[in-house]
Amino acid sequence: MRTIVTGASGLLGRHVAEALLAAGHDVLGIDTVAPLGGAWPHATADLADLGSTLQLVRDCDAVVHVAAIPRPTGRAGGEVFRTNVATAYNVVEAAAMAGIKRFVYASSFSVFGYPFFEKTVVPPYLPVDMNHPVGAQDPYGLSKWLGEEIVDAAVRRGAFSAVSIRMPWIQTPQTFFAGVGPRRATADSARDLWAYLDARDAGQGFLRALEWRGEGHLRVLLSAADTFMEEETEALMRRVYPGVALSRPIAGFGSVLDTAHARETIGFAPEHSWRAYQKPETEG
């Protein structure tokens, strides 16, 4: 299958491109920067430019739209919003005009409001599933939600079938201890609902989403099977969210993001846990 992966030079896109290549896809990566050592053909383009997007997103069987600015911090909110919404619109529009029939969109659990809220979002119940209300407060979460809605509009008019994939913080053995490690000791860890997703499992999730043969627009939530914490989940929940009801027991370090729906629909089954990551020797 000929598949375009936007954002293929980034953290997630690289893992998606690798998973698709390993499964036999012909991948074309499109990104503003060339990949470091990627084994797939690459085209450099700014997908916020509709003309370039229309010229490049064509002649393929499927499009996986990963490119975006992945957080609202470190840049003007308006730039994050403008880039993410413009690229989503342009890539969806180009895919629709080219008659491409399968579309996968990298969304985020930030559409629920975590982790970038200004006014604290308290989960209405735990574990969080796809029935959790949408409630982004920040320009990034809002852009990811609008991206899903842009996909939905194209599906509604019959352009293609699509899967939108909501994910928590994406990690690799190389990023975890420096990125998540210090945050674990702070109250801010609850902003993430202590959730993460190994980038290799994310890659497999995108492959499964491409293989989904349903009609319409499927939205799924992925997560590692466990939290990034060293305290068991029910104890954490009693300590941080004592008033929040548990809809089912969570054993051990189990994630507070429920991925049963993703398992039932696309067959997602996370295999990697940070508990098996090798801690770099330079760290204490």
Ligand SMILES: NC(=O)c1ccc[n+]([C@@H]2O[C@H](COP(=O)([O-])OP(=O)(O)OC[C@H]3O[C@@H](n4cnc5c(N)ncnc54)[C@H](O)[C@@H]3O)[C@@H](O)[C@H]2O)c1
């Ligand atoms: N990193 C996370 O924890 C996380 C969590 C949930 C969802 N996501 C989503 O996953 C996707 C990838 O995130 P990431 O962490 O790999 O980010 P990243 O910054 O590592 O990769 C994003 C890639 O998109 C490219 N890009 C950005 N703007 C572009 C444009 N206008 N035209 C072409 N290419 C452009 C960048 O050059 C980069 O290579 C994003 O859609 C993000 O919202 C990320």
